[in-house]
Amino acid sequence: MKSIGWIYLIILSLNAVSSLFVVVYQDKHYSCCSSGIGCGRCTEVDFQSETCFTFNNYNDKISSIDVYGNCIRIWENPDCNGMSMQIDSSTLYLDDLSKIPLKRNETWDDQIGSISGCDYGMLNNLLILIITFLILIILKTFKLN
Ligand SMILES: [Ca+2]
Numbered sequence: 001m002k003s004i005g006w007i008y009l010i011i012l013s014l015n016a017v018s019s020l021f022v023v024v025y026q027d028k029h030y031s032c033c034s035s036g037i038g039c040g041r042c043t044e045v046d047f048q049s050e051t052c053f054t055f056n057n058y059n060d061k062i063s064s065i066d067v068y069g070n071c072i073r074i075w076e077n078p079d080c081n082g083m084s085m086q087i088d089s090s091t092l093y094l095d096d097l098s099k100i101p102l103k104r105n106e107t108w109d110d111q112i113g114s115i116s117g118c119d120y121g122m123l124n125n126l127l128i129l130i131i132t133f134l135i136l137i138i139l140k141t142f143k144l145n
Helices: 002-015 124-144
Strands: 019-025 042-048 052-054 064-066 072-077 081-087 101-103 114-117
Touching (some): 002 124, 081 101
Antiparallel strands (some): 072 081
16 A cells, blocks of 8 residues: 555656746736836746645736646636636637626626636546556556456
8 A cells, every 4th residue: 555655646746736837917918017117017927736826916907918838727816716717828818808708797807816727626636546546456456467
């Protein structure tokens, strides 16, 4: 049973944990200036796909977002709560979130409170555990034969 931990860790590292990088902008069209005077600011966000990243200064201010080819989930509230939407580089209007509907009469403009990887909160960890057990069973079967 000692091997289960190792197999689990190996599969976990292969599958789930990856570093994600995005840039969020206070203004639309990826407009950014460091002074924040007459134009919005922007900031780089580096986080692990399995974690939830909550915005402080940028909470309810983000108007465009560059995902750099990553798949992420945007959340209405801090700590990955509320409505959410999966986005990647194929998603339209990431340069202007006021064109992406959130709910009736509301758009995602100035509404993002946090972001996560696309596999966050899914059954990913459970699936990895099941796969680990299946591998263990296969290994045991091999030894018995
Ligand atoms: Ca804004």
